[in-house]
Amino acid sequence: MPETKLKVELPDGSELELESGATGADAAAAIGPGLAKAALALKVDGELRDLSAPLAGGETIEIVTDRSPEALELVRHDAAHVLAEAVLDIWPGAKISIGPPIESGFYYDIEFPEGEAPGPEDLERIEERMREHISADEPFERRELPVAEAVEHFREEGQDYKVELIEDLQRDEGASTVTLYRNGAFEDLCRGPHGPSTGRIGAFKLTSLAGAYWRGDETRQMLTRVYGTAFLDRKALAAHLEMLEQAKERDHRKLGPELDLFRFRPESPGMPFWLPNGSVLLELMQEEVRGQLRKRGYREIRTPEVLDEELWHRSGHWDNYKENMFFVESEDRRFALKPMNCPGACLVFGSTRHSYRELPLRLAEFGKVFRNEREGVLHGLLRVRSFTQDDAHVYCTEDQVTGECVDIIEAIDELYARFGFDDVRLELSTRPQKSIGSAEQWERAEAALRGALESAGRDYQLNPGDGAFYGPKIDFHVTDALGRSWQLGTCQLDFFMPERFELGYTGADNAEHRPVMIHRALLGSMERFAGILIEHHGGRLPLWLAPVQATVLPVADRHNDAASEIAAELREAGLRVGIDERSESVGRKIRDAELAKAPYMLVVGDREQEAGVVSVRSHEGGDLGQMKPGELAARLAAESR
């Protein structure tokens, strides 16, 4: 007989002796009753398993509890199963497909019987049913089944999507068996693992309904996706819902019109109308970018928005981007609105001869581009049909690439910090399957970008195969005040375009050479960046970006003249100042200024008029007492830096 004991190693390096045939749950119990109770799953040599999984001995195990980082994913996956269970209770004819945990919760894609698709009001009904299953604390039970039996099983139940999944698994991964998990009367095809029972789902909520194609393929069946979120306890759920509420409050689509920054009109879906305040904001952002351009030797160009269709054949956009372009016709000539600025920049470069002495030649353009995005994907300022890129194209030699990219990384760091984003993440994307150029060329290009990242001393994430077909790239991401991540700037190498446009420069050897082109954008889209800024700051932009930095509030009509003088003096000092001359009470004017998110309010009444001062109130600090206009201007100027 083999030995009756087995040994496993624990994360702290100690050994645990167990009876042979012991499971993860036994291991947890052997360590302590508290842990046994808290245990959700097991990690065997770093791989997540069910608690009920038998141990072989010799492996390193870790008990996953509600405090483990994996716990959320586990519980959400459990919740997805309970969701499917509840749906099948209510709609026995429903066909379920997949139901994974996702970043913010979980979902399940389901085909409901014809004409019985649920509405938002049905979510509560499903939730109620789910709660019943959770309080019943149904254990998750795993079993393994040969593929043929599993297919038979799901075919009998009319679960066609499961049958398809299993058949695909067999074909693509050579699976001979699949695993099923049962909770209550419900059994689902699932890789697992799962928590011990449904009772461990601390708190959940179904959040929304959406359509989703089976396997994301728009030629296939449209399913109903039920979204939900789950947490280990009520408090965490409440915090998450609170965060969503906050995000709603900060939504730039709500704040933009409220603060008179921009608005949308049906006359031009996906193209914003910028109001005076919003124009000021864009202008300030642009000035900040221009500061970087001046500092780093970029020169600004402007190229046409409308260009002959032929150009887009030459640039390759016709083949790759035609569906997203707008076209216009005039006098039998077909033109396209530019979706990108690079061809224009290449025409500028190519229209004169260049010497190696001019390189790197850095041409920047605040270029307005037009992209005919499908209607359904438009989303406020974040996904539009026209926007302004703070674009630039650097023409240089291969040797110069690293230096240029370091410079771009620095520019982005400085710029993002200035706008209040400290957490910048870099990603390097390398050669994709479909690409042009030689292997050596790619190797050198990727090495140049890696070199830039290293000499800038930056950590980065590698995305192999995620580059553009014409060259590798570095993307820049920031995290906003609500913890959401946004991709902003980009720095891409391009071997393709200089080739296509037959660009050249005369080298020191008096021969013609092909320059390398770097596309780079710092903020990306000015409009999109403005939208992200608005959400990041909750509409309360930092003083230097506030379209109106201070509002002068005369106490009574007789103070209007004095107030105008103050306003004029502050404007003279370069501040953006408004004035509220309505015959309203001070309280009212303050309220309205606060709602307009004015950083400073300057009250002028008898006392101030006499002393030649203003009473200053800031949103943050409340009443700051009296100041002379000059003092105030200096203070605000200092704060704006």
Place this chain on the structure above:
RNA sequence: GCCCGGGUAGCACAAUUGGUAGUGCACCGACCUUGUAAGUCGGACAGUGCGGGUUCGAGUCCCGCCCCGGGCUCCA
């Protein structure tokens, strides 16, 4: 493009089983002359996204279109 939900005054919302479209804020006018988040009174403003249909009668029901919102692999 597709699925689900929505569209009533500038904005937020209301309108029994189909039965004369309302309220608040904003706006305009008058009064008040105001001291750190809403002063008082009065007035004007939509024919219900657009087009058709059913009906004695449609914001409510039906059809088509437009726009807005949530989504459309984070793959058992």
